[in-house]
Amino acid sequence: MKVFLFAASLRKGSYNKKLVRIAADLLSEHVFCEVEVCEFNEFPMPMFNADIAEEFGIPDSIAKLGNKIQEADAVIISTPEYNGSIPGTLKNAIDWLSMLDPNPLAKKYVCLIGASDERLGGVRGNIHCRVPFHILGAYMYPNYFDVALSDTAFDEKGQLKDPKQVEKLNDILGDFLRFASRKESPFDVLDDFIGNRDFTRSNNANH
Ligand SMILES: Cc1cc2nc3c(=O)[nH]c(=O)nc-3n(C[C@H](O)[C@H](O)[C@H](O)COP(=O)(O)O)c2cc1C
Numbered sequence: 001m002k003v004f005l006f007a008a009s010l011r012k013g014s015y016n017k018k019l020v021r022i023a024a025d026l027l028s029e030h031v032f033c034e035v036e037v038c039e040f041n042e043f044p045m046p047m048f049n050a051d052i053a054e055e056f057g058i059p060d061s062i063a064k065l066g067n068k069i070q071e072a073d074a075v076i077i078s079t080p081e082y083n084g085s086i087p088g089t090l091k092n093a094i095d096w097l098s099m100l101d102p103n104p105l106a107k108k109y110v111c112l113i114g115a116s117d118e119r120l121g122g123v124r125g126n127i128h129c130r131v132p133f134h135i136l137g138a139y140m141y142p143n144y145f146d147v148a149l150s151d152t153a154f155d156e157k158g159q160l161k162d163p164k165q166v167e168k169l170n171d172i173l174g175d176f177l178r179f180a181s182r183k184e185s186p187f188d189v190l191d192d193f194i195g196n197r198d199f200t201r202s203n204n205a206n207h
Pocket of ligand 1 (some may be wrong): 007008009010011013014015016017080081082083084085115116117118119120121122150
């Protein structure tokens with residue numbers, strides 16, 4: 001299984017970049033996993049403007065990022081939380097990616113993790129991030145892993161100091177791999193189950 005990871009931060013000393021490296025190392029222990037990590041900085045892009053797309057086409061950086069996602073079976077993004085939500089840089093990239101045909105995020109298994117130097121570890125940002133991915137048809141892994149107080153959570157080698165956190169991250173990654181290796185997505189299974197059944201209230205007299 002090919003797993004593509006990046007941190008949605010451009011900052012040199014980014015905690016999310018550290019977290020994504022740790023996640024990649026843990027994933028590399030799984031023999032069936034082929035892991036690729038990129039820096040978000042490798043994909044510089046303008047602020048989304050439909051005029052740019054019309055006049056110049058989609059930026060090469062977006063085509064490159066889209067290819068990385070397209071080629072992967074699963075994607076893991078470590079993202080900070082900005083003002084309780086998705087960082088503008090990541091949302092901008094998603095908006096550009098949504099212009100690609102085919103849409104590389106459709107039916108892609110995605111797991112969100114994060115690090116923040118505040119107390120909630122960026123989980124609110126992760127929750128907001130789900131929305132555009134979901135709208136683009138990605139299969140979102142339901143769980144999160146977030147490192148709170150990240151300014152003191154990593155040692156000088158960039159490793160998580162608390163072994164319990166490493167264990168939890170490892171468990172979540174293992175679970176995500178199981179989620180992403182389903183032959184049928186849970187959503188297809190749900191479609192089969194629901195089929196053409198009519199759930200309108202008027203046709204279900206007992207409700
Ligand atoms: C403009 C701005 C807004 C932020 N808002 C939040 C926030 O709402 N919640 C939070 O947990 N951290 C917030 N932070 C802290 C970032 O999560 C923290 O700086 C984090 O380390 C950034 O990620 P990075 O280290 O990967 O670059 C904010 C930081 C900035 C610069």
